[in-house]
Amino acid sequence: MLEDFLKANGMKARLIECTVPVPNCKAAATAMGVNVSDIVKSVLFVYDKKKAVLLVLLGDARVSLPKVSALLDGKALQLAMPKEVLEMTGYDVGGVPPISIYGVKTFIDEKVMKKAKVYAGGGDDAHLLEITPAELLEFALEPVVTDVAE
Numbered sequence: 001m002l003e004d005f006l007k008a009n010g011m012k013a014r015l016i017e018c019t020v021p022v023p024n025c026k027a028a029a030t031a032m033g034v035n036v037s038d039i040v041k042s043v044l045f046v047y048d049k050k051k052a053v054l055l056v057l058l059g060d061a062r063v064s065l066p067k068v069s070a071l072l073d074g075k076a077l078q079l080a081m082p083k084e085v086l087e088m089t090g091y092d093v094g095g096v097p098p099i100s101i102y103g104v105k106t107f108i109d110e111k112v113m114k115k116a117k118v119y120a121g122g123g124d125d126a127h128l129l130e131i132t133p134a135e136l137l138e139f140a141l142e143p144v145v146t147d148v149a150e
Helices: 002-008 025-032 065-071 082-089 133-139
Strands: 014-017 040-047 051-058 105-109 118-121 127-131 143-146
Touching: 002 014, 025 118, 025 127, 040 082, 040 118, 051 082, 065 143, 105 133, 118 133, 127 133, 133 143
Parallel strands: 051 105, 105 143
Antiparallel strands: 014 127, 040 051, 118 127
16 A cells, blocks of 8 residues: 555655664664654544544654644643544554555654654554655645644
């Protein structure tokens, strides 16, 4: 699914097949031989029962719920359950990419944009996506670059 998205949009981003499972940022950093701050994570939160927002932030950062809630007019946020993540994104937890997610608004933490390239979820725990922040911004759905980290 993600590979098709990359090809259909003529993207320079590439999928990397990993020799070990990469279900989290630390494993991804180890597999790529980079710092955790060179990994981005895609975290899904739900609000108003059926709406969702995808937060894209550096692997060593934590989500600031008050900041994100303020961006959503004070809405109460809840971390999406694994079943909700799969239903809303088409991907399992640990493999959610920051692009190719339809119907979900995306907030990209401003610190991500300062990187030359980052590694993100590649659709499953066997792949990573190497992408530039510029391409991430271009192909994310309704992206907003803002401060969402603690």
